Amino acid sequence: MGPARWLALGSLLALARLLDGRLVGEDEGGFGECDKFFYAATPPAGLSAESHVKICQRAEGAERFATLYSTRDRIPVYSAFRAARPAQGSAEPRWLVEPQIDDPNSNLEEVINEAEAITSLKNLGGKQALNTDYLDSDYQRGQLYPFSLSSDGQMATFTLTNSVPMTQSFQERWYMNLNSLMDQALAPQCGNGEDLFIITGAVPSNHKVKDRVTVPEFVWLAACCAVPGGGWAMGFVKHTQDDDIIEDVMVKDLEKLLPFNPQLFQNNCGESEQDTEKMKKILEMVNQVQDEERMVQSRGNSVPLSSTRSKRSALLPPEASEGRSSFLGKLMGFIATPFIKLFQLIYYLVVAILKNIFYFLWYVTKQVMNGIESCLYRLGSATVSYFVAIGEELVSIPWKVLKVLAKIIRAVLRILCCLLKAVCRVLGIPVRVLVDVASFPVYTMGAIPVVCKDIAMGLGGTVSLLFDTAFGTMGGLFQAIFSVFKRIGYKVTFDNSGEL
Numbered sequence: 001m002g003p004a005r006w007l008a009l010g011s012l013l014a015l016a017r018l019l020d021g022r023l024v025g026e027d028e029g030g031f032g033e034c035d036k037f038f039y040a041a042t043p044p045a046g047l048s049a050e051s052h053v054k055i056c057q058r059a060e061g062a063e064r065f066a067t068l069y070s071t072r073d074r075i076p077v078y079s080a081f082r083a084a085r086p087a088q089g090s091a092e093p094r095w096l097v098e099p100q101i102d103d104p105n106s107n108l109e110e111v112i113n114e115a116e117a118i119t120s121l122k123n124l125g126g127k128q129a130l131n132t133d134y135l136d137s138d139y140q141r142g143q144l145y146p147f148s149l150s151s152d153g154q155m156a157t158f159t160l161t162n163s164v165p166m167t168q169s170f171q172e173r174w175y176m177n178l179n180s181l182m183d184q185a186l187a188p189q190c191g192n193g194e195d196l197f198i199i200t201g202a203v204p205s206n207h208k209v210k211d212r213v214t215v216p217e218f219v220w221l222a223a224c225c226a227v228p229g230g231g232w233a234m235g236f237v238k239h240t241q242d243d244d245i246i247e248d249v250m251v252k253d254l255e256k257l258l259p260f261n262p263q264l265f266q267n268n269c270g271e272s273e274q275d276t277e278k279m280k281k282i283l284e285m286v287n288q289v290q291d292e293e294r295m296v297q298s299r300g301n302s303v304p305l306s307s308t309r310s311k312r313s314a315l316l317p318p319e320a321s322e323g324r325s326s327f328l329g330k331l332m333g334f335i336a337t338p339f340i341k342l343f344q345l346i347y348y349l350v351v352a353i354l355k356n357i358f359y360f361l362w363y364v365t366k367q368v369m370n371g372i373e374s375c376l377y378r379l380g381s382a383t384v385s386y387f388v389a390i391g392e393e394l395v396s397i398p399w400k401v402l403k404v405l406a407k408i409i410r411a412v413l414r415i416l417c418c419l420l421k422a423v424c425r426v427l428g429i430p431v432r433v434l435v436d437v438a439s440f441p442v443y444t445m446g447a448i449p450v451v452c453k454d455i456a457m458g459l460g461g462t463v464s465l466l467f468d469t470a471f472g473t474m475g476g477l478f479q480a481i482f483s484v485f486k487r488i489g490y491k492v493t494f495d496n497s498g499e500l
Helices: 003-007 009-016 034-038 113-118 167-187 251-257 267-273 274-298 305-313 329-428 428-499
Strands: 019-024 052-058 062-070 077-082 142-143 163-166 198-208 215-225 230-238 246-250
Touching: 034 052, 034 062, 034 077, 077 163, 077 215, 113 329, 142 167, 163 167, 163 215, 167 198, 167 215, 167 230, 167 274, 215 251, 230 251, 230 267, 230 274, 246 251, 251 267
Parallel strands: none
Antiparallel strands: 019 052, 052 062, 062 077, 077 198, 142 163, 198 215, 215 230, 230 246
């Protein structure tokens, strides 16, 4: 960090107010008003995840580009923009943070400086990278949508949600690749560039800066030219190793290299109507860009030609090229660096102490409020329970009265029942005697016919027996007489026949 950056610090907060990075809600299908930065107003499909948030990056009251940001890796997944050629001018680096990523309930809708965010946001840095993550590390903040391609005064690109960790050499070659591709290959083959849609992204690796910000394994670029009848689509990949050259790939092959195999452009950027002749010309210019990169790389750390040096300095952000213009600037930076570091250390210590004091006071206040709330809750709960118990007792009184009355009536009925049983038992013997006396004539009168019948049957039997005896005796007597006369008659007959 050079002295020039501290001179710009006073105007930093005022300029930050011109930026507005709106978080797009999950209920919105795309990026809201930033859908215009995507081909057919359709964002890439298949890259959404729970840890990804959509940001519509704005500056000076207008939309500038769209970013899908990973709160898990603390780097952007991609940034999408329209590739109109930039206006000439310089830009001061203003690495700002997005308040609503770390604190969704924050009322700050504009991106702000990190120093200001410390005192106004909760959980700062919990889901996004901070400037402090890059201090005393081997990495710099490398923009996916570089300031050199921006046509809006280059201010909107200086957000940490548009940056990934890059080494200085890789950052220089990445910016040089993007500008060379845009000037020599992509924009010339797509009219004036108004119909050129660019998506630049990063694929995370397993390495992190200070165990917080993920270093990309490789960065990529996908371009779609939407000129009717003469469109095309191309992809580019650049690995973060220092000896790798940017590679050209077809968009379909690029999608296979990315996580989740997304579809970057709807209908593959009108694949059936793409102009193959323009794509051949693009590939020829890409070969020249690759040759230029090999020439620059072959020089290594040697002093480059003046033309190459000025070109590279123009492509670098001010913080990377600052202090190279003169030996005096380097000397001043060398002398001022220890004091700046000391001031930074004191500043961050003071901020950390104030932050901890604020958190402690907030914690104490919260505990006190929780205690008061708990006491009030218990008091209210006890009061409600008391009145509920009284109400239950009052409601139960009629029921209890009815139960007592029912028991009294039941007892009276039982007493009456016992009395009736006793009376019945006392009156049981006389009643039976009276019944028996009353029933005796009935039984006696009822027995007379039976007795008469039995007497009649006995008399009849006796008479019948007498008749049977009389007739039997007379019959026997007559039979005996008949037998005697029969025998007498036979003998007389026999005698008469002898005489003859």
